[in-house]
Amino acid sequence: MMPDFCAAYGCSNERNEKTKQKGITFHSFPSDKQRRQSWTIALRRGVRAKDRTVLCSCHFRPEDFDKSGQTDHQYALDPVKAKEKLAVSQESVEKLRWDLRNAKDRERRQKEDCGLLVGGFKKNKMLTEELEHKLKFYSDLPVELFKHPPCLHSCSKGICFNAAFAWT
Template sequence: MPVSCSAWDCKNRCTIQTRSQGITFHRFPTDAKLRKIWETALRKEDFSASAYSVLCSQHFTEDAIDRTGQIVRLREGAVPSIFNFPAHLQKKPVKPRKTVTSQKAAAPYEVVVVKAVSKANKEKTETLVCDEHSYALDPSPNRVKDRLAQALANMERLQRQLRNAKDRERRCRTTLKSALDDLKQRNLISDELHQRLDMYSSL
């Protein structure tokens, strides 16, 4: 019997169709604390995951999924965060705080710039409003440009590795499916075993 996603109102089941769409299924973690976080994230009353409970990859952000290997895995500490909850389970919007401290923290701070305006070493002060923290941006435009170029090059390299990994994964899945189908046609495995092996190969 195909495995179904445990998330609220999620219809995804572990089938050939969902796997062809790149949807993977992942068991709840064995670590008790992380497992509890997953269960709480589902917002299901009195829900307790069993050894066979799974969540599909559509409930995780892409950076929480490791697709570089032959088997798609979740990264360590990954937590599901993408759900389509009904209105009564939606979180209420947080009201903005109106304390003096919070208002001061939200206000932009002033930077005082001192400029020399004459040979007599007279100085003139100019006040600039800064909407960002002083550590948010490198003061040197050249260093910022270099860091941006490095980041873009690194991103291109990682995207190339990801494409290669997906191609390898696709080839492995095709080979595995062909092998399972061949075993089934030769009556070397039963229908139930064929279905189970086909299901577990995508986890």
């Protein structure tokens, strides 16, 4: 296979590992006749472009490239970099799994604690409407089971302090 050199006048960039590392890319002439002619005129060399004629990215502006929808292809990836990428991704997945498990454990413990609190409030007839509303937000427990009639003691905001001090 013959080497690919940039067709631009005075440019000696060759498609090889060195130019690849520099980030220089090579682009074939368009197959569309009108666009192909525009590229040929822009070269100002009077040379007719062949199927293997290429231009390097040094002769384009960044906005000339349409990067939408482009992805790395398996055949173009460096195997070492791909393996490193995979290892980082797997490590990230493991950390996320660990974090999820910890979060679920915390949630389970908090639900148990909430259940104990609701049980205590029920036992001491301290479940007010306001507290019920707040607990509904944080708990899956059916708090309507724990409703009680208003306290007969001298209470402030519906909370029975006599029962609160007795509950330990």
